[in-house]
Amino acid sequence: MKKSIKKCHILIGLLTILVCNISNSQETYKPTWESLDSRPIPEWFKDAKFGVFIHWGPYSVPAWSPKGTYSEWYQYWLQSKSLFGNGKFKGDEVTNFHKKTYGDHFSYYNFGDMFKADLFNPDEWAKLFEKSGAKYIVLTSKHHDGYTLWPNKEANDRGFPWNSMEVGAKRDLVGELSAAVKKTDVKMGLYYSLYEWYHPWWQNDKSRFVNEHYLPQIKDLVQNYKPDILWADGEWDMEAEKWKSKEFLAWLFNESNVKNSIVVNDRWGKGIRKKHGGYFTTEYEAATPEFDKPWEECRGMGFSFGYNQNEDIQDYNSPKALVLNLINIVSTGGNLLLDIGPDGRGSIPVIMQERLLQIGEWLGTNGEAIYGTMPWNNSFQWSLKGEKNYKPKQHYLGGDVILKQTVDPEPGYAVKELFFTQNENAHFAITPQWKNEIAIRDFKPSANTEITLLATGETLSGKQVGKDFVITMPVYQPNKMKATDNYAYAIKLTK
Numbered sequence: 001m002k003k004s005i006k007k008c009h010i011l012i013g014l015l016t017i018l019v020c021n022i023s024n025s026q027e028t029y030k031p032t033w034e035s036l037d038s039r040p041i042p043e044w045f046k047d048a049k050f051g052v053f054i055h056w057g058p059y060s061v062p063a064w065s066p067k068g069t070y071s072e073w074y075q076y077w078l079q080s081k082s083l084f085g086n087g088k089f090k091g092d093e094v095t096n097f098h099k100k101t102y103g104d105h106f107s108y109y110n111f112g113d114m115f116k117a118d119l120f121n122p123d124e125w126a127k128l129f130e131k132s133g134a135k136y137i138v139l140t141s142k143h144h145d146g147y148t149l150w151p152n153k154e155a156n157d158r159g160f161p162w163n164s165m166e167v168g169a170k171r172d173l174v175g176e177l178s179a180a181v182k183k184t185d186v187k188m189g190l191y192y193s194l195y196e197w198y199h200p201w202w203q204n205d206k207s208r209f210v211n212e213h214y215l216p217q218i219k220d221l222v223q224n225y226k227p228d229i230l231w232a233d234g235e236w237d238m239e240a241e242k243w244k245s246k247e248f249l250a251w252l253f254n255e256s257n258v259k260n261s262i263v264v265n266d267r268w269g270k271g272i273r274k275k276h277g278g279y280f281t282t283e284y285e286a287a288t289p290e291f292d293k294p295w296e297e298c299r300g301m302g303f304s305f306g307y308n309q310n311e312d313i314q315d316y317n318s319p320k321a322l323v324l325n326l327i328n329i330v331s332t333g334g335n336l337l338l339d340i341g342p343d344g345r346g347s348i349p350v351i352m353q354e355r356l357l358q359i360g361e362w363l364g365t366n367g368e369a370i371y372g373t374m375p376w377n378n379s380f381q382w383s384l385k386g387e388k389n390y391k392p393k394q395h396y397l398g399g400d401v402i403l404k405q406t407v408d409p410e411p412g413y414a415v416k417e418l419f420f421t422q423n424e425n426a427h428f429a430i431t432p433q434w435k436n437e438i439a440i441r442d443f444k445p446s447a448n449t450e451i452t453l454l455a456t457g458e459t460l461s462g463k464q465v466g467k468d469f470v471i472t473m474p475v476y477q478p479n480k481m482k483a484t485d486n487y488a489y490a491i492k493l494t495k
Contacts, residue, residue: 029253031246033276039253041279041294044187045229045263047372048135049330050363051189052356053298053339055140055305058111058147058168061344062101063307066093067315071341072306075108075145076197109160111344112147115168120346122180128348129186132356133363135371136187138231138337141174141221146196150174150224154217158199178225189229189263192218195237210244218248219256226258232267232277240269240276249277265296282334290332290379297329298337301355307341316351319358323487324402326359327430330370331379331419361484366454369421369428369490376420376427381441386414406432419488427493429471434489438471445469445493452492455485462493 077094151165266277
């Protein structure tokens, strides 16, 4: 009996030491950029490569703005009577559409009642995201109009209910989707806009807005739903110090329910992007940047993030363009966050579903060259002749930039012949076009390298020609491949 008691005491002592050591090993982050920036990004995010963005709210009811603008900015376009877009807009397009469709006395806030989400099926959404090959999603929990997709008391401090539990859907949309997604292997992220265009405190007392609205609201979101990603936005009008961003992030990393797992982006104050925070973000950038931190490019399938019924089929990226954009971004170490915009009833437009499934099918065959990879010595190989980095002369809607840089060049421009990625076991060369021979310049594989075409599983042969390694492709037989395999062809070369 005494021996048993002694063993228990020893075991308790060892457990106490272990717990103390674990506790002491956990970093305590200070409210300084030096300290906050030192927090590592979880490996899963670096390996994920592909995520789905979801813009959904009262703006999904009118679902309209001129081509080349964001429909989720409907309230701002309506009430400010202005439009961004290279000076080609008069500014009253949304106002005129609104009056014609809804009349002179219909407030934007009436769209809250019309945002029924009655066709929203979170489990079906989650299945679609799994099939798309996405490893994470990011849902707009609140956009710049201030409407929250979860029950929240701060959402009502403007003097009337303005959340999905009390207005419109009468459902906790964040909670329902979070529960459905967390039953899968897909990570759940939440977008949150720091500012709100027409909140009276934002307009008249920004300090009160930060202290009594923004900070308690975002903490409520984090503590209740425990997201894997917190995607901030709407930060650009005010410095991080006034947002109290460093203090909030210190709380997030030290005290919150997700202190050890949460991933954040870089949108935490005026001038902060690509300098501080978590991973860096870009938005509709034609050129792929190179950062010393993980990064992510976000963009829509058309142009608008929110569903825009004014966009036509020609405004949407082809599946080949979307896959090539993904490859282009991954080759330089980034992730693609590709947006969809459900309608006000909770239906995801069929073309968006189709694009996600097409990407997922390509990744099902070629994902080894994407997931968990890192850049090679060169991210891509340009053709020897022509001017590099084609950029459009005018604002573009579709994915023609990546197509112009690969398969449909303008006269005098070079193309990206190959994209490169690698993991611990293999190099990958991905070609946008089928060729009889693939020449990788300035490369010599190991003597035991095995070469495989991922689309068919065929073993390929290669030979050294001077400094270049030339791979012989098989006879092209489309019946051996799925239609989606033709978006790009990945070749694996073991190390």
